[in-house]
Amino acid sequence: MLIAEVSQTYELSQDTLRYYERIGLIPRVNRNKNGIRDYLEEDCKWVEFM
Numbered sequence: 001m002l003i004a005e006v007s008q009t010y011e012l013s014q015d016t017l018r019y020y021e022r023i024g025l026i027p028r029v030n031r032n033k034n035g036i037r038d039y040l041e042e043d044c045k046w047v048e049f050m
Contacts, residue, residue: 001039010047017047025050 020026026046029037
């Protein structure tokens with residue numbers, strides 16, 4: 001799932017998601033071969049928890 005989709009699903013801005021990752025509130029999100037964040041189900045659970 002791309003960051004835009006996660007942002008819409010959880011009604012958080014993309015900047016907020018990046019900030020949460022940067023300060024360690026959520027684990028680092030894996031990136032695809034182009035360097036784009038690829039949120040897995042486990043990553044989404046962390047976002048939902050926050």
